[in-house]
Amino acid sequence: MLTAKKYHVKTILFIFMLGAFISILNQTLLFTAFPDIMTTFSVSNSTVQWLTTAYMLVNGVWIPITAYLIGRFTTRQLMLFALSSFTLGTLLSAISPTFEFLLISRLIQAIGAGIIIPLMQVVMFTIINKNKHGEVMGIIGLTTGFAPLVGPTIAGLIITKMSWRYLFWLAFPIGVALIFATLLGMQNVGSPKRHDNHIDYQSVTYSTLGFGLLLYGTGSFNQNIVLGAIFIAIGVSFIIVFIHRQLNLVKPMLDFKIFKNRQFSLSLILVILSFVTLIGPQAIIPTLVQAAMHYTALTSAIVLLPGALASGITSLFAGHLYDHIGAKFLGAIGSLMVAISMVPFLFLNIHSSLIMMIICLIFKMIGNSLVMTPLTTEALNVLPDSMLKHGTAMVNTLRQVGGSIGTGLLVTVQSYFGEHSTFVGARAFFVVIILMGLFRFGIALQLKSTSH
Structure with missing residues (x-):
């Protein structure tokens, strides 16, 4: 169905799809488990929400950097880093002794998750003929669209019989297996320009502050409208500065043109x-x-x-x-x-x-x-x-x-x-x-x- 001359397309697509599925699944997986986690660590409802909010925050500030990373590192290097980060965060989440430890573990998970989907799309659009892009995106859409919707259902079935920690224990071996699959089956696509591709740290700072504060302000809006609006305004200001800088750089981190x-x-x-x-x-x-x-x-x-x-x-x-x-x-x-x-x-x-x-x-x-x-x-x-x-x-x-x-x-x-x-x-x-x-x-x- 999906063919390419130089690449093992089905192997590459399978690794990416399973990696994308477990990373996206983790965005919504904990919704059903929040009451149990609140009991375990004696935290409030507003506090436990940070396990999801922080995950999305890190995703939001990390994804813009992927354009640079894809041009700087090989496919296998990036996928191994993403899966290792996600799997390490999953293991640490499962053994978390405190809520703060669990929150930091979720941030480590999110770093890896923010890389996988943009990398998957670039790789698949590169190795698949253009007249088959819709077909491959349909397969990818089955994963990326289905995962966040079934997360709460899967979690509900698991925590009725077991501890919320098993949400992570069940994902951990999948992450380990994907790391080995990447080592054995992932091919490098394209040629990164290591000497030509330098990161602009000002752009990273503006992007992180802009998108991070914008997402944080949106998440805070319902609890405190004034404070949320302030964070949103500051975030938008940083994003404007970020866009202005990208338009004036010879090699922008994100090309708004x-x-x-x-x-x-x-x-x-x-x-x-x-x-x-x-x-x-x-x-x-x-x-x-x-x-x-x-x-x-x-x-x-x-x-x-x-x-x-x-x-x-x-x-x-x-x-x-x-x-x-x-x-x-x-x-x-x-x-x-x-x-x-x-x-x-x-x-x-x-x-x-x-x-x-x-x-x-x-x-x-x-x-x-x-x-x-x-x-x-x-x-x-x-x-x-x-x-x-x-x-x-x-x-x-x-x-x-x-x-x-x-x-x-x-x-x-x-x-x-x-x-x-x-x-x-x-x-x-x-x-x-x-x-x-x-x-x-x-x-x-x-x-x-x-x-x-």
């Missing part, structure tokens, strides 16, 4: 908005089902699971469809499906049918997958090979940052309107989701028609 490509820019906007509508409802629906509708945690997981399965399967078909009909039609249809499927949630109440919710979420996830996989592929396909490492870093950075900001704003809308009624807040939340779907539909219509 790629935004002159209109098709790339429109595709990236659709990817970011799709990521928001992917993770936003996943964050609110379990709380609605449990706290407002008085069902169990297992029931809330069952409500989400069919949509997650539909998303993974659709990603595969969306990749094939993209290779034949391009991104415009899929982007428009997928965006419209998301908007329409969320309309019944405007009438949500304590007596609402869970079957109805499941069916609507299935259509929402199908629509989202019709956008995410093809438009990510389109954003990278329209770039020349020399800009691919910058494009992958940009797509992954802004998807992460945009997703965090968008979800934070959605939760803020829900909290504001839901002060006296949970369901009123939820309806306001889904009004915004519907409007975003219609806005995405309009943007998709602005894309050029392309097929490969």
